Amino acid sequence: MGIDKIGIVGMGSLGMLFGSLLVDALGQDAVIFIMDQERKNKYNGIIRKVNGKPYPFQIVSCQDPKILVDVLIFAVKGTGLNDAMALAKNWVGEKTTLISLLNGITSEQVIGEQFGHNKVLYAVAEGMDPVIIGEDMTYTNSGYLRIGTDTLENGKKERLDQLLALFESIGFPYKKEEDVRHRLWSKFMLNVGVNQVVMVYEGTYGTIQKTGEARDLMIEAMKEVIPLAQKEGVAINEQDLWFYVELVDTLNPQGMPSMRQDSLYGKKTEVEMFSGKVLELGEKHGMATPINSKIYEKINKMERLIQ
Numbered sequence: 001m002g003i004d005k006i007g008i009v010g011m012g013s014l015g016m017l018f019g020s021l022l023v024d025a026l027g028q029d030a031v032i033f034i035m036d037q038e039r040k041n042k043y044n045g046i047i048r049k050v051n052g053k054p055y056p057f058q059i060v061s062c063q064d065p066k067i068l069v070d071v072l073i074f075a076v077k078g079t080g081l082n083d084a085m086a087l088a089k090n091w092v093g094e095k096t097t098l099i100s101l102l103n104g105i106t107s108e109q110v111i112g113e114q115f116g117h118n119k120v121l122y123a124v125a126e127g128m129d130p131v132i133i134g135e136d137m138t139y140t141n142s143g144y145l146r147i148g149t150d151t152l153e154n155g156k157k158e159r160l161d162q163l164l165a166l167f168e169s170i171g172f173p174y175k176k177e178e179d180v181r182h183r184l185w186s187k188f189m190l191n192v193g194v195n196q197v198v199m200v201y202e203g204t205y206g207t208i209q210k211t212g213e214a215r216d217l218m219i220e221a222m223k224e225v226i227p228l229a230q231k232e233g234v235a236i237n238e239q240d241l242w243f244y245v246e247l248v249d250t251l252n253p254q255g256m257p258s259m260r261q262d263s264l265y266g267k268k269t270e271v272e273m274f275s276g277k278v279l280e281l282g283e284k285h286g287m288a289t290p291i292n293s294k295i296y297e298k299i300n301k302m303e304r305l306i307q
Contacts, residue, residue: 010084
């Protein structure tokens with residue numbers, strides 16, 4: 001069985017970025033964006049642009065004929081995962097492989113409970129700096145997907161090999177990840193620092209790339225994740241922290257993470273997945289998390305003012 005049809009739920013920055021790369025490599029008919037009928041009516045006829053190139057993305061809704069996809073990518077915010085799974089169920093079959101681009105450390109488990117853990121591979125999106133303005137998106141760095149699996153049993157090795165073979169054949173940006181839980185937690189640590197601090201300071205990546213108060217806060221927030229991860233059996237350390245700090249320093253200084261973009265548009269942010277989760281784990285393990293406690297309080301106050 002080959003991979004002929006890829007479905008994406010979510011037409012935000014990651015959906016558009018990686019969707020455009022897949023369309024470039026496989027053709028427009030190979031990639032579909034799955035959404036509800038209201039959104040389809042809104043987006044139909046709109047030609048979106050990615051770095052100035054027009055993309056007439058193929059859009060389907062629950063009212064369209066169902067075609068099982070070979071790969072389904074969840075590219076929504078954590079706050080929209082339940083709705084996304086409800087939308088996606090009609091396109092998922094026994095042979096469909098599922099991957100999540102969501103932030104945080106829980107989406108794979110949630111998706112597996114809904115569709116079957118044997119279908120779920122792990123993915124972490126890194127190194128990209130997309131910004132959406134209106135209907136169009138720009139980026140300087142496309143980033144890449146780190147792909148792996150929590151087990152080689154239950155057919156997951158075959159699913160992983162098949163997906164990576166496709167990515168290799170079309171030049172899609174990816175890295176095979178041997179210890180995917182370590183990578184997932186490392187990215188979580190990054191999000192806890194970068195996404196939240198850029199929002200708190202109402203800035204851009206440039207805000208935390210320069211020496212100063214914001215950068216210090218980012219690093220301190222990230223440091224609180226390390227002992228919690230270790231308590232959860234994942235051995236991340238300060239070497240991982242500095243790897244990601246250096247990665248952030250390569251991003252477009254004018255770009256901004258999705259959390260900051262959400263705040264600009266008055267949307268609910270993923271604070272519960274970041275500092276909210278840190279506080280939950282701190283309570284679970286009896287560990288103080290004062291930095292993230294302050295950030296959590298600040299962001300919730302900001303959300304009340306912008307919504």
